[in-house]
Amino acid sequence: MKKAENIIVGISIGDLNGIGSEVILKTFEDARMLELCTPVIFANVKVLSFIKKTLELTAPLHGIDKIEQLVIGKINVLNIWREGVDLNFGNNDENVGKYAIKSFIAATKALKENHIDVLVTAPINKYNIQSEDFKFPGHTDYLNQELEGNALMLMVQDSLRVGLLTDHVPVNEVSKHLNEKLILQKIETIKQSLIQDFGITKPKIAVLALNPHAGDNGVIGKEDDEIIKPTLKKLFDKGTMVFGPFAADGFFGSNQYEKYDAVVATYHDQGLIPFKTLSFGNGVNYTAGLNKIRTSPDHGTAYEIAGKGIADYNSFKEAVYTAIDIYNSRFQFEEISKNPLKTKEKQL
Structure with missing residues (x-):
């Protein structure tokens, strides 16, 4: 684990018909967030730009095609699909569910390969994500399969x-x-x-x-x-x-x-x-x-208010803060574990 400096926060987009995109964009409209971390949103920059315009949000987006192209201090959007997506805020749509899982699987892969430091997942609809390729009740069960631990x-x-x-x-x-x-x-x-x-x-x-x-x-x-x-x-x-x-x-x-x-x-x-x-x-x-860090807000897709621009983003912002805090805590724990005597001397 590297020293905790400008942590790379991977973000899976969740259900595009829900409030996930809104709370993500609202969180990073505050430029001070980019002093703490660099976000990488696994989605499509054109789709997110459409949502941003629709909701009259101002967060500047930086589209990239490869994770290696990310720019520190910008809101990076990694294009993991090219085509447009028909959105209908507040609707349960099986096709939109496919993009939620495409984003999540790509973000998990990046987490496993250390391209991102932590993962924050926006809310999904557990019903419309089910397919022949994805038969998990939600995020946690898939992560338990893909990552080490319980x-x-x-x-x-x-x-x-x-x-x-x-x-x-x-x-x-x-x-x-x-x-x-x-x-x-x-x-x-x-x-x-x-x-x-x-x-x-x-x-x-x-x-x-x-x-x-x-x-x-x-x-x-x-x-x-x-x-x-x-x-x-x-x-x-x-x-x-x-x-x-x-x-x-x-x-x-x-x-x-x-x-x-x-x-x-x-x-x-x-x-x-x-x-x-x-x-x-x-x-x-x-x-x-x-063995990796994943957080999420404590709410769901909130279809009933999706697309109205009134979603409270505090829980998502706290999810980002918590991921950063846990990353820092694990870094300190590993340092102490490597050299407990040296750490004790510093404290004295």
Whole structure:
């Protein structure tokens, strides 16, 4: 990993009929962003110029045909297709979904080959991206296949971090997925991420119970007593500062989450409903556990406001900031790992 100076941020365009292009362009209209990083948007400069004109935005675009042609300090648009695209803001369009995936696959390839330092993905429509060539529920599953490690969804907003034991799993199947192996793997992934990605030396992790009132001693389900508790004890006995399972209903309302560096929910909505309530549109979806860095905003395509120029870009901007911060943190972690004595001497 190179020293963190003007990081190259690769950006996949997402669903062109959604708000992705708008929040990307609004983020980089602020020239100060280009002092922190150099964006490379995987799309087509003519299509983006059309969207820019339609929405009356001002971000200057620099079209390139090869990644090697990128210019530091400019908003680079790498042309990964040549033809025009018929856009109809707010519509679910299978053809537009193909371009979203074309952009994402090209950006992932560039990330693997170190042409970009981090990847920020604009929102896709999980329905219209499906094809014979792409049969993944979303970004994370594809990244887990293409990159080294074990992907884990970690929602981030300042010191609030919420991870998931299961993510895109139907509620009636969650209990079937919970087992000791899964819990050990997910907690270890979160612990390692907190250390190397967020600079927390001895992280404290809270785990939410699956059942109401943590099962009430088996009266409302046995999973918490028979699976989660003994697994957490095993982790704690080996030195991981993990606590729980806590009854989920009052955990956030009583501000207990503030005592921990991360909270682990057992299923998707259990974690994301309180997270999105507390983060007020400034949250970031970070894919922890991989050898590369990927973030995204915490919202979807927002078809209902697409093309109107009113989309809030704060979450996308925070996704860029978070990717940069994690890159810097990993760089520092690697430096310390290479020479811990020298680093300690500097601190003294």
